[in-house]
Amino acid sequence: MGKKDQQLHSRIKKDIIEKIESGYYRPGRLLPTEAEFCRIYEVSRTTIRTALQHLIMEGHIYRKQGKGTFVAKGKIKQTLSSSSLRYNDQLRAQSREPGIKVNECLETRADAKTAEKLGVEEGEPLYLVKRTRLADNEEIQYEIAYVRKDLVPELTEDSVKQSLYDTITANGHQLNRTEEQLKIVISDEEVSTHLNISAGAPCFQISTITFIGSEQAVEYSEAYFRGDRVEFVIEREY
Amino acid sequence: MGKKDQQLHSRIKKDIIEKIESGYYRPGRLLPTEAEFCRIYEVSRTTIRTALQHLIMEGHIYRKQGKGTFVAKGKIKQTLSSSSLRYNDQLRAQSREPGIKVNECLETRADAKTAEKLGVEEGEPLYLVKRTRLADNEEIQYEIAYVRKDLVPELTEDSVKQSLYDTITANGHQLNRTEEQLKIVISDEEVSTHLNISAGAPCFQISTITFIGSEQAVEYSEAYFRGDRVEFVIEREY
Secondary structure, three states, X not given: OOHHHHHHHHHHHHHHHHHHHOOOOOOOOEOOOHHXXXXXXXXXXXXXXXXXXXXXXXXXXXXXXXXXXXXXXXXXXXXXXXXXXXXXXXXXXXXXXXXXXXXXXXXXXXXXXXXXXXXXXXXXXXXXXEEEEEEOOEEEEEEEEEEEOOOOOOOOHHHXXXXXXXXXXXXXXXXXXXXXXEEEEEOOHHHHHXXXXXXXXXXXXXXXXXXXXXXXEEEEEEEEEEOOOEEEEEEXXX | OOHHHHHHHHXXXXXXXXXXXXXXXXXXXXXXXXXHHHHHHXXXXXXXXXXXXXXXXXXXXXXXXXXXXXXXXXXXXXXXXXXXXXXXXHHHHOOOOEEEEEEEEEEEEOOHHHHHHHOOOOOOEEEEEEEEEEEOOEEEEEEEEEEEOOOOOOOOHHHHHHOHHHHHHHOOOOEEEEEEEEEEEEOOHHHHHHHOOOOOOEEEEEEEEEEEOOOOEEEEEEEEEEOOOEEEEEEEEO
């Protein structure tokens, strides 16, 4: 694709974003078809396709099989700076209904990577917990967590369906602090299947190590957030 | 591409990441060619290409024109939770040399979007400042900032080359707080050109509104960070 085409699809993308932000195209509204957009902007199908593809990846619009392309609702906001607001409370504050599915909850042993993250020996018994979080029945977060079994012997599918942090404190620990890293990753099949997106779509990944009062790492997790549906909010005071 | 192929390229991607993390492939090292990887893993060129493409997008490896594919150095870390560490200090703490280029510094007027963000009328005089930040001479952040000219009349290319926040305080204001939103965006030509990446590569976008003591919004900015070179660090206390 030539330089000129690239500039065109970006200009069309910006124009559609402006029309969404100004309310000309409202959330939930059916957008023109590709052919109609070609006529509106007097450009090729390839140019329109690229513009729409980028708008889909960024979550401004979405496609429904056999129905067309629609304007997306606002993104789910997740506050990063505060430790106080739990997932459920954050969602309810945005008038969205939180949900959770436990995909797996089983015993495993630490491999090289989890051993290093948790500061234990390889082969140490761990719980492996995989969960999907929903907002208004839409999958938005998929999380793979490893929990030290020696520190948290009492962990069940029921307890992690409620709260993993409550499960840890119910085992007699006080949460002290977390160290988190936020990256962009390209979703693989496991992540894309659980988030109901195309494999290869960009996602946020937050890796977290949770420390208890004794400064021992009790949990290591990797959470994947839909890049097209989630944005993070940070508030800083000076 | 079939289901089987997809699972294969993800497994190869994971294997290469493990070999990088374990030190088998060290930072800066030339990796096998596509043809060699095909033989190593006994898979098709398409499968290898997809695995390498995802590894490049995530920043584990990078390609040098005509030289091959290399293992990337660790990502640049940016602390999100702290307000105290400036860009330059954060970089120096990672033994990286910070740099800044002023791409544009001119007077403009508020359009609908910036007027809404800054809480002013459309047409209000603003400064438009575009800057690129570097780490060890590599472009990692491109920032477009709008500053209210009535509040910050004294703003020059020289002053924003030093620090935009210092420029604001030198005009007699106290910084109070910021509201930031972090999203994944697909880079357009302007962003990709300044960050020296392919158009269409996923980037972080942080949009910031900066408030001064009077609770007036003095600045609105959109900063783009290379998704393959930057990760954010968050620390939370409980």
